[in-house]
Amino acid sequence: MDVRLRPPGLADEQSCVTAHAELAQAEVGSYNFLLFWREGTPWPDYVRLLDGLRNGITPPDGFVRSAFLLAEADGELVGRVSIRFELNEHLAYDGGHIGYAVRPEYRRRGYATAILRQSVDLARSEGVERILVVCDDDNTTSARVIERCGGVLESIVTPEGSGAPFRRYWFG
Numbered sequence: 001m002d003v004r005l006r007p008p009g010l011a012d013e014q015s016c017v018t019a020h021a022e023l024a025q026a027e028v029g030s031y032n033f034l035l036f037w038r039e040g041t042p043w044p045d046y047v048r049l050l051d052g053l054r055n056g057i058t059p060p061d062g063f064v065r066s067a068f069l070l071a072e073a074d075g076e077l078v079g080r081v082s083i084r085f086e087l088n089e090h091l092a093y094d095g096g097h098i099g100y101a102v103r104p105e106y107r108r109r110g111y112a113t114a115i116l117r118q119s120v121d122l123a124r125s126e127g128v129e130r131i132l133v134v135c136d137d138d139n140t141t142s143a144r145v146i147e148r149c150g151g152v153l154e155s156i157v158t159p160e161g162s163g164a165p166f167r168r169y170w171f172g
Contacts, residue, residue, distance in 0.1 A: 003114040005069040005081060005122070008050060012070065013043040015077045019103050026104040033101055035068055035082050064088055067122070071102075071115045078106040081119045085126045094157070094166055096132040097123055112145045120149060120171050130170055137165035 008016055020033040037046050053059055054067045064086045071079040079102040084091055091097070098119045102111050116133070123131050135142035137156050147153070151169030158165040 001110050001114050002073060003078070003111060003118065004072045005115070005118050006072065007054065008047055008068070008070050010044060010047060012077075016070070019077055019080070022103055022105075023101060031101060033080055033103070035099075036063075062088065062090070064091065069119075071100075071111060073106075073111060076106070078103055078109075078111045079115055081115050083119050083123050083126075085123065085128055087132065092132070094134055094159070094163075094168075096134040096168075097128060098131065098133050107141075112142070113148055116145055116149045130172060133169045133171065134166050135169075137167055143167055143169075 016034055020037070023031060023033040034046075036049060050068045051057075053063060053065060056065045059065060064084050066082055066084040068082050069080065070077055071081060079100060081098060081100040084095070084097050087095070087097065098116065100112060100115045100119065102115070120131055133146050133151055135146060146167075146169045149171075151171055154168045154170050156165055156167050
């Protein structure tokens, strides 16, 4: 399977906004296709923010050096991934190093597995030795993808308050 990860560019606005709307309609919860983006944000400003995060330019408060990448297969935008090269307190608890999403029409074709495998390799190439990936406890599809890629379940955490249980996996 030929899946290519690449940063979004100025020409990707329409396809990314469409994917963002698709995921918002298909998901229950707070999963977004585009991270840190709000409707009305000028696309060049958004791309500049992502470039700055990837290049280690001083991230805004609460952010860490990271790469937000689009996943393409046969010229189609099939998904995305966010790879954090370090963890802050929030990410160390329930965000992890890698978060990925596949557009609904491209699911169950192996794209999530390809995206996660490449992302683990990229995180390692950037010096991340132990990689944390989390998913909701009831997201059995994501749990299978993580396990298929070599993730080892550390624990299932139930947050205090109203949060849903989630699984914490480590790649050594």
